């Protein structure tokens with residue numbers, strides 16, 4: 222733990238108040254304008270939110286994952302687009318450097334990421350390589366002391382705001398699978414990088430994704446995360462980053478679910494039909510109870526997995542369990558929230574309707590539910606074989 226217990230409690234209170242007083246009142250504005258207001262980004266910087274998971278020596282708060290998920294349970298209780306602003310700097314945009322970067326790479330990028338001055342973005346997915354990330358085609362051809370990168374990345378979160386991309390590219394042209402892939406740190410302002418137009422998404426307005434196109438982008442060998450010795454090891458970096466990311470996304474799912482449960486409960490207590498609050502009806506109570514139970518289960522899974530991560534234990538299987546369960550859970554919770562709100566949940570100015578669309582993404586990004594199933598089952602079979610062979 223980087224913060225003492227009192228300071229950490231204060232941080233949690235500050236985040237909860239920030240969500241309640243500053244973010245919730247602006248949700249509709251963000252959805253309509255498809256932008257996060259500058260004053261909110263500035264408040265996030267002040268609170269240190271860009272550097273939650275970045276070590277203290279680089280200017281971050283240095284939270285461990287158990288602490289970070291507690292922050293995300295609270296920050297998740299508003300439109301997910303707000304969390305997305307700081308999401309890549311704490312997660313997929315910085316963790317590759319934290320896990321595997323050289324001292325020089327850490328010093329060069331992490332302090333500016335922690336302050337929010339620099340936005341990090343993770344460029345793995347391609348038009349033809351989504352779930353099968355190992356089949357990516359973006360190439361990095363060696364030319365003396367540099368590599369020349371060519372290819373297109375798709376659906377890249379925070380690309381329009383990014384100052385640096387972690388780009389996964391194939392350095393061994395004789396491979397077509399996960400081996401032969403390296404991870405590069407590429408500054409976004411190079412003239413040979415162009416951005417596609419912003420994707421028009423189903424939900425999460427205010428969070429932006431787009432294509433990133435690399436045309437003969439020349440970078441030095443030391444742009445490889447971890448340096449020359451890590452040539453061909455980029456896929457393992459991506460997987461480690463995603464394991465951790467899946468856990469933190471799960472915490473956001475719980476935050477959103479808790480918000481929807483609170484809103485649904487309040488509505489059920491206020492809304493009267495047949496002469497009494499609908500909260501008195503057992504069929505409505507059953508929905509509320511299911512929502513609460515599932516959300517509680519996800520929270521417990523996440524806290525336990527975070528504890529294991531912080532203890533240095535492997536968590537690939539558990540992180541996939543959390544991601545699968547929490548993202549599916551929040552989908553069911555959002556569906557019931559609409560049901561409890563009835564017509565009031567379906568109409569245009571309803572925040573509930575917006576959340577229903579927003580949460581759909583959780584089952585897709587950082588690995589679909591089907592990829593989580595595949596990871597869980599493959600690891601089960603592998604572990605069973607190891608045990609049998611031991």
Ligand code: COS
Pocket residue numbers: 313343345346351352353354355356398399400456457458460461463464537586587588589592595596
């Ligand atoms: N931690 C560290 N290393 C890992 C790892 C993990 N959790 N999972 C896999 N690796 C390593 C493996 O050890 C292997 O290395 P070696 O060849 O040296 O043994 C290498 O990575 C390839 O692993 P694997 O053979 O399992 O790769 P596959 O191509 O079969 O793909 C899946 C694995 C499907 C799990 C992977 O492609 C995946 O996660 N896809 C989803 C991608 C995703 O989440 N995209 C979201 C976009 S980013 S927001």
